Amino acid sequence: VAFRFRPVARETRVHREKRLPSEAESSPRSPPRRSRRPGADGPRRRRAGRGPRAAGAMSQRQVLQVFEQYQKARTQFVQMVAELATRPQNIETLQNAGVMSLLRPLLLDVVPTIQQTAALALGRLANYNDDLAEAVVKGDILPQLVYSLAEQNRFYKKAAAFVLRAVGKHSPQLAQAIVDCGALDTLVICLEDFDPGVKEAAAWALGYIARHNAELSQAVVDAGAVPLLVLCIQEPEIALKRIAASALSDISKHSPELAQTVVDAGAIAHLAQMILNPDSKLKRQVLSALSQIAKHSVDLAEMVVEAEIFPVVLTCLKDKDEYVKKNASTLIREIAKHTPELSQLIVNAGGVAAVIDCIGSCKGNIRLPGIMMLGYVAAHSENLAMAVIISKGVPQLSVCLSEEPEDHIKAAAAWALGQIGRHTPEHARAVAVTNTLPVLLSLYMSTESSEDLQVKSKKAIKNILQKCTxxxxxxxxxxxxxxxxxxxxxxxxxxxxxxxxxxxxxxxxxxxxxxxxxxxxxxxxxxxxxxxxxxxxxxxxxxxxxxxxxxxxxxxxxxxxxxxxx
Structure with a gap:
């Protein structure tokens, strides 16, 4: 009803306003009425009074809009670069476009998300090749990263640690550049961070720095990383355990002194407890770390054995994961090579038969540590060589000698057969009856054989022939x-x-x-x-x-x- 009568009311008002001028003219004494029309002077003056404020508000919005657009553009840029950097075919184009110099100022951006994404993009680029990693170093980007690593949130810390890892992995020189800019102390502090992802990223970077040589590894040790890495392998997160164990392995491999540092921090007991962990990738790293410790000396090998890894480690030789098998064989090899007593301990635990079965169940480089382990055991004494023969090791080694396409694996098999056959006529006969000698001779005389294979085949033939009746x-x-x-x-x-x-x-x-x-x-x-x-x-x-x-x-x-x- 209201809607229906509204036009009528408006029409009456309009007519009234039209009549007002004539009434005013006819009655000069009456004062002029103020018009209430929207176009009259009163309302116009009020709008004019609000004009400066409205113009100021509009100007402020325009200014802020410029900044918002700039922020969106920066965000879009770093996100697109980070995405493009995941594809190898884009790397050269990005490099030629000067992407490094454009990303550098964004590491100090006022927006945390842009900082993090810029660091991620830099890490992906540096990870691709050493030229881009060197560009990060030459662009003075590392000091910015190290400074921000200590100040920023956990997301930035992970991205910055990723950049340091990506740069340091390529060469000792690039890793040394990371050390020189003071990154180690900051990375070690990150190992104490509450967030497991930050710990993992820091441990990963430290491991990549340490793996190059003993000097860099010693720098990581001097920064106080080892005790914190041992604490990290006790954390519940599997990914953190893996990376920490890998870093301990990288530190231990260079010298007995560095391995002793890891042992003194109590690493062996914690590593040994994880041999039966269901996670295959963790087992790989655990077995690798124990191998790197055991390889240096009799004392270190005995300390690993005293952690009661036998016969538990033998179950890893039947694991579904090929690299768990390889690393388990490597650990047994590094222990067996030191003394006859340690080899005898492995024989008594059933290690020789288990390794022979493992060699038969895999191919290629996975076989190599097991082949060498049999050679080390057989080299120690007649009895240990006979243990290899009784466990049917000679036929398996002969198969490797004939079947494997890689010369270095054939060379290892030839060396192992020579170690078995060199003791007595009985040992030599055990090798000779498998028709191994003609194969060794053909490998020695073949022009396609590598020099190492020829040398080892010749030596094996002589060792066997000198005892063969x-x-x-x-x-x-x-x-x-x-x-x-x-x-x-x-x-x-x-x-x-x-x-x-x-x-x-x-x-x-x-x-x-x-x-x-x-x-x-x-x-x-x-x-x-x-x-x-x-x-x-x-x-x-x-x-x-x-x-x-x-x-x-x-x-x-x-x-x-x-x-x-x-």
């Missing part, structure tokens, strides 16, 4: 071996034949004696002495019969023979 395995070498190997083969025949009549007969019927007569040896040489020893085992006419040219001599006798006539 199993003549069927030796005889093929009479036909194929080069002179420097042949003398060892002939030498073994010269040792066996004088004492074995059956072997002497087989040597004749198989063509061995004939082959020996064909060998051209220098008079007075060791090889000639061996040949003479063999010939002395047979009647003179037998030796002449198998000597080269004997048939011609017989034919000459036939030609010169005068038959008897009646």
């Amino acid at each position: 199993y003549l069927p395995a030796l005889e093929p070498f009479l036909y194929d071996a080069p002179p420097n190997i042949l003398k060892h083969v002939v030498g073994q025949f010269s040792k066996v034949l004088p004492h074995d009549s059956k072997a002497r007969r087989l040597f004749v019927t198989s063509g061995g004696l004939k082959k020996v007569q064909e060998i051209k040896a220098e008079p007075g040489s060791l090889l000639q002495e061996y040949i003479n020893s063999i010939n002395n085992c047979y009647p003179e006419e037998i030796v002449r019969y198998y000597s080269p040219g004997y048939s011609d001599t017989l034919l000459q006798r036939v030609d010169s023979y005068q038959p008897l006539t009646n």
Whole structure:
């Protein structure tokens, strides 16, 4: 109803306002009424009074809008750069566009989010290659990061630590630049931060600095990082445990003194407790850290063993994760290499058989530590070498020698077989019956074999031949071996034949004696002495019969023979 009658009311008012001027003119005594029209002078004056304030408010909004747009532009820029830096194909374009100089001032931006994203973008760029990492150093960005690392919130701390890690990982020189700018003390303080992510980022950066060399590792130790890293491996967060264990491994690997520092901080007991942790990545780092400690000396290896890692560590050889297997084999190898007693302890715990099974269940570089471990065990004594033989280690090593495509793995297998076969004739026979000697010879003579493989194959052949009395395995070498190997083969025949009549007969019927007569040896040489020893085992006419040219001599006798006539 109100809506319906409103036009009427408006219309009445309009008509009234139209009549007012005529009434005023007809009655001069009455004062003029003020008009209430919107366009009259009164309201116009009031609006004019509000004008400066309104203009000021509009101007203020415009100014603030400029700053808001600038902030949005900066935010969008750092976010896009951080996103683009995740793709390798964009890195060169970003670098050519001068992205480093543009990101640097944004590290000190008044907006925390922009600071953090700028640091993240720098970290991703520096992580890509050492040229970009060096650009971070040359751009004097590190001091800004270190300063802000101590002052800013946890998000910035994680991003800044990421940049330090990305720079320091490439080379000792770049890592030293981080040390020189005073970053270690700040990173160590971050290890005490309440936030686990900050601790993890700091531990990661410290580990990447320490891994390069002993000097940088010592700098990390001097900054007081080791006790705090040991505390970090006791934290409940799995990711923090992994990174802290990795950092301890990187510190320990360089020298016995650095490893002793880690041991003195109580690391071994805590690391040993985590061997059976279900997290595979954590087990990798734990086993690696224990390996790096044990490798330096007998005392350190014994301290690792005293933490009761056997037989628990043997279960890791059956783990689904290939690198857990590899690191477990490495740990056992580093312990076994020191003394016969430590090797015997491993044998008694079932370690040799477990490692052999592990070698059979994997391929490539995962096999390498296990292969070397068998060689170290066998090298210590006859009994330990026999333990490897009894556990069927020789056939498995022979498979590795034949199947593996990588020369360095073949070289390790050849070395291990040589260590097994070098003790007694029984040990040498155990290797020879697996048809390993011809494989070793072919690897030694192959032009495609690496120098290291040739050297180790030659050494293994000599080690085995010098003890081998199993003549069927030796005889093929009479036909194929080069002179420097042949003398060892002939030498073994010269040792066996004088004492074995059956072997002497087989040597004749198989063509061995004939082959020996064909060998051209220098008079007075060791090889000639061996040949003479063999010939002395047979009647003179037998030796002449198998000597080269004997048939011609017989034919000459036939030609010169005068038959008897009646």
